[in-house]
Amino acid sequence: MHVCALCETRGLLLLTSLSRCSFYLDGRQVENVAQFSHLGHNVTARLDDAEDIHHRRCNLIGQINSVFCYFHGLDSAAKVRLIKAYCLSLNGCELWDLCNSQIERICVAFRKGLRRCLDIP
Secondary structure (H helix, E strand, O other), X not given: OHHHHHHHHHHHHHHHHHHOOOOEEOOEEXXXXXXXXXXXXXXXXXXXXXXXXXXXXXXXXXXXXXXXHHOOOOOHHHHHHHHHHHOOOOOOHHHOOOOOOHHHHHHHHHHXXXXXXXXXX
């Protein structure tokens, strides 16, 4: 935990000094923004993955609910295969900071979806 806090502090110091700088490209000033989307990932000025993980978690929950809505008549094994194949769009998750507390929340959402599929409380 101490290592993560140290890295976060260094990142914030770097961002504080960069936020005062002006960057130019082809004679035009590059706009500083707090957040932007790049290749489907939310990148924030704080260099924190929480927003991206939260966005992916919401997508996962919506996709699992879609499987239940459209394929409610299938057996549990088929639903599990559909969830594994079509609901786990976690491309780029290898770049997430594993110390982020949002990681556990996306795992919980996936486990709840599987338990719901298998009728397990």
